[in-house]
Amino acid sequence: MIRTVIFILLWALFVPSFAGTALVAAPQASAQQKAAQAIPEDDKKWWKLRDKRSDIFYPHNAHLDVMEQEGDSCMLCHSYTKTDITDPKKLTQMTVIANEALKPICHSCHVEEKRAPWRCDLCHDNKEKIWPPDHRLDYKNHHGEIARQNEKYCETCHLDMNFCTDCHMRRDTSGQGYHPLGYRTLHGLESRMDPSRCGRCHNEIYCSDCHATQ
Amino acid sequence: MRMRLLLLWALLLPSLACFGGEDDWLSQSYKQSKRLPDLHHAVDIKLLDSMNPPATFELKTGRLLQCKTCHGLEKMDEIAYDKVDKLDANFLRGGPYRDFEAFCYQCHAKKDNERPNIHLLMADNGDIKKQNCLYCHEEVNEQRDKARSPSNLKLRLPIEDVCLGCHLKTPHLNALEHQEAKPKDEMKKHMQAMEKKHGIILPLAQNGKVVCVSCHSPHSDGVIDGTKNPAGKQIKGDVKKGIEYTPHSWNLIYQADKQERLEILGQINKEWLNLPYQRIKSEVLLRLPAKNGELCLSCHEFDR
Numbered sequence: 001m002i003r004t005v006i007f008i009l010l011w012a013l014f015v016p017s018f019a020g021t022a023l024v025a026a027p028q029a030s031a032q033q034k035a036a037q038a039i040p041e042d043d044k045k046w047w048k049l050r051d052k053r054s055d056i057f058y059p060h061n062a063h064l065d066v067m068e069q070e071g072d073s074c075m076l077c078h079s080y081t082k083t084d085i086t087d088p089k090k091l092t093q094m095t096v097i098a099n100e101a102l103k104p105i106c107h108s109c110h111v112e113e114k115r116a117p118w119r120c121d122l123c124h125d126n127k128e129k130i131w132p133p134d135h136r137l138d139y140k141n142h143h144g145e146i147a148r149q150n151e152k153y154c155e156t157c158h159l160d161m162n163f164c165t166d167c168h169m170r171r172d173t174s175g176q177g178y179h180p181l182g183y184r185t186l187h188g189l190e191s192r193m194d195p196s197r198c199g200r201c202h203n204e205i206y207c208s209d210c211h212a213t214q
Numbered sequence: 215m216r217m218r219l220l221l222l223w224a225l226l227l228p229s230l231a232c233f234g235g236e237d238d239w240l241s242q243s244y245k246q247s248k249r250l251p252d253l254h255h256a257v258d259i260k261l262l263d264s265m266n267p268p269a270t271f272e273l274k275t276g277r278l279l280q281c282k283t284c285h286g287l288e289k290m291d292e293i294a295y296d297k298v299d300k301l302d303a304n305f306l307r308g309g310p311y312r313d314f315e316a317f318c319y320q321c322h323a324k325k326d327n328e329r330p331n332i333h334l335l336m337a338d339n340g341d342i343k344k345q346n347c348l349y350c351h352e353e354v355n356e357q358r359d360k361a362r363s364p365s366n367l368k369l370r371l372p373i374e375d376v377c378l379g380c381h382l383k384t385p386h387l388n389a390l391e392h393q394e395a396k397p398k399d400e401m402k403k404h405m406q407a408m409e410k411k412h413g414i415i416l417p418l419a420q421n422g423k424v425v426c427v428s429c430h431s432p433h434s435d436g437v438i439d440g441t442k443n444p445a446g447k448q449i450k451g452d453v454k455k456g457i458e459y460t461p462h463s464w465n466l467i468y469q470a471d472k473q474e475r476l477e478i479l480g481q482i483n484k485e486w487l488n489l490p491y492q493r494i495k496s497e498v499l500l501r502l503p504a505k506n507g508e509l510c511l512s513c514h515e516f517d518r
Contacts, residue, residue, distance in 0.1 A: 105468070
């Protein structure tokens with residue numbers, strides 16, 4: 001009997017704290033909270049975090065002149081629209097959406113009109129975040145088939161032929177790109193082991209340009 | 215018997231500890247909680263004889279105000295607050311109202327209740343409308359050619375609160391984020407340089423935080439004739455008209471870009487929001503022009 005009483009008392013003391021935790025956050029959320037606490041207070045501000053986003057880089061100074069020419073201002077992205085929302089939580093959520101980068105407006109200059117530099121990695125420094133899903137699995141070795149079927153599909157992102165010719169027409173085998181540094185010295189061994197692998201990218205002329213017998 | 219009581223207590227304690235939060239009344243109806251939301255109009259008060267609301271605004275016997283007077287939802291006082299459909303066309307008996315005051319003016323006469331624009335500080339003859347100064351200041355600064363020091367402004371409320379008597383704390387997006395910000399030394403140095411460059415002031419609260427008047431100048435052109443101008447040329451704008459916008463073709467693109475995210479937010483909050491884009495045509499009572507970014511760049515600077 002005494003054991004039962006002790007057990008009930010212990011249960012009564014501990015359960016509220018367990019229940020409270022469950023209501024506030026899931027176990028993984030509490031781990032996230034700990035991680036968040038490790039971030040200095042000032043760095044938790046949403047605009048600081050926004051700068052740390054790896055998928056978009058916006059050089060403000062580089063845009064000052066063009067913004068002036070276009071008659072735009074900071075308020076194109078940082079909206080100061082009047083609002084009747086008074087709930088700070090809702091307003092903050094709304095403000096985050098208002099401050100998100102405007103893909104169609106960025107792309108109108110950088111992609112559609114090509115009035116601005118159109119290299120994706122200028123703004124998107126993590127290409128994996130903007131890749132189509134089919135690019136994730138060894139796409140480099142299998143892109144030819146799709147490219148032959150629908151060249152336009154490639155051109156939606158790869159805006160000029162340089163992206164293709166950088167590999168398909170290259171002669172400067174300095175090691176940057178597909179092959180590792182020093183591959184020119186070592187390529188003979190691999191080409192003898194599996195000549196068809198070279199053929200995926202290179203035609204015969206590519207070899208005979210250097211290896212032509214007199 | 216004692217044992218049973220102990221067991222019951224042990225069973226109930228956790229649930230008592232977990233429930234009973236502050237917002238619980240929102241899941242109840244007015245009939246249950248007898249509590250009205252913050253800033254809600256009083257009910258069960260008798261209307262003045264001079265007040266003539268539209269016939270659809272139902273009053274209780276004895277000309278008493280009830281839920282039905284303003285809200286056209288059936289048995290609304292029996293619906294839990296968080297279940298009330300605020301988007302129902304009849305929630306405020308019509309609307310949406312371009313200016314919410316239009317709803318109030320259906321009962322309250324506009325000419326007797328309209329709030330004056332106290333920022334219209336200059337009379338046509340060039341004199342200061344002293345009664346307008348006294349909305350914010352305890353006394354009128356008679357020496358207009360001598361700007362008062364920040365510690366001697368004799369404001370009725372601290373500088374961070376003085377605007378909130380008439381204006382919302384959240385009048386526009388990005389306002390809250392600024393009000394919570396405290397510029398660091400580096401930014402303060404830049405602000406001082408910009409003050410000097412543009413011949414303006416960019417005041418902060420005593421605790422160093424950004425306030426409404428850091429960006430907005432409450433005084434129209436010519437009110438303060440001191441050596442330090444409160445703001446640049448854009449304060450010459452028409453205070454009566456206020457800020458004016460012009461539609462822009464990017465509005466459609468802008469809205470399409472935000473739509474998906476706003477829909478998700480709307481589903482969470484049960485509130486459908488819209489984010490339009492328009493360009494500023496003319497601005498007024500700002501320290502520097504915002505429409506070309508000068509105001510923003512008086513505090514913010516970028517490496518790249």
